[in-house]
Amino acid sequence: MKPFQLLFTPLNVGNLVLKNRITLAPMFLCYGNSDGTVSEKTIEFYERRAKAGVSLLVVEASAVDPGGIGLTRMIRVDSDNYIKGLSLLAKAIKDAGGYAVLQLYHGGRYSQQPIAPSPVETYLAPEKKIIPRAMSIDDITELITKFGEAAERAKVAGFDGVELHGASGYLLTQFISPRTNKRTDKYGGSFENRIRFPLELVASIREHAGKEFLLGYRFLSDEWLPDGFTLNEGKMLAARLEEAGVNYLSCNAGTYESRSIPEIIKRTSKKGYQVDITYEIKKEVKIPVFVNGRINTPELAEKIIRKGKADAVALARPLFADPEFVQKIFDDRTDQIIECTNDMLCGRQIVQGIDAVCSQWKKR
């Protein structure tokens, strides 16, 4: 058996057949134009990785509503004006041999116009405390339609699918977490009520883009905070999303707030730190499950697939560090792979509004 044979076995995801098990996890890099349109640099980034063999590429968080934009130069999908640029991006990815998926995003309390299920303040840093405006039922209803319309635009632009951003602490997470959702109406309180918003988004996307269009979900397996969304709830939500027609889950535990705790920083610095927790979610569903987090060697990726811990790997920084990661495995040149070192230079740059570069590129 060849060393990385399992990585190159096809995988059915919705109606698509992925040629291998290596997908690009969404990664906002501050490459877009300041008006929210797709830039040439954005296209080059995705095209290059698709050409080098990545099977499915999830394009970074893209705003479904101008008020929901988090960082400057995010891609926007909130009006038909953006379809032209998005079409060029989808075509470039597909012509290069990959499947193109657009991630649909609203930052909630981390937006430029912060809104959230409840006015619970953010506490990323004392100087950055924000108390978001609590969403009215009308706000919720309007956003449910906007997510659906954004999915429809992605479809018109030629994308193969969309991925709902349900992780990292953004709006969907704020609804499912009892820490940030203190509502007493049908969108808050019980588990059933807290998951209502994401389930209604799924239904809206299905209504606008049809049953055949690929719909993935960026999934919070566990918030990793004592009073937060738990793994047990994650297991139940996974099954409910599958039942609602989601085609895959891309599991990503932790939020900005938990990921700033020293113990969690230590945990997330380990290679493959989400393999076991992702497997807990995988056991609950039949749809494909992608595992994220520091899978920066082909050996680890192959082992995950061999052990049946996940159906595919979702790599962000490893594919940023080395665009030819997949090609080098295919060509038996793994000794030439430029490894992500987890220094998070890229992460620090984007929050400052600087085009991300990788510290390892100098090794080329």
Ligand SMILES: Cc1cc2nc3c(=O)[nH]c(=O)nc-3n(C[C@H](O)[C@H](O)[C@H](O)COP(=O)(O)O)c2cc1C
């Ligand atoms: C610079 C940067 C930008 C990111 N942007 C997104 C994003 O737009 N959407 C998302 O769901 N996750 C985003 N992530 C999280 C990654 O997709 C990924 O889950 C995380 O980096 C861990 O995986 P890795 O070790 O393969 O990089 C981002 C991460 C980084 C470092």
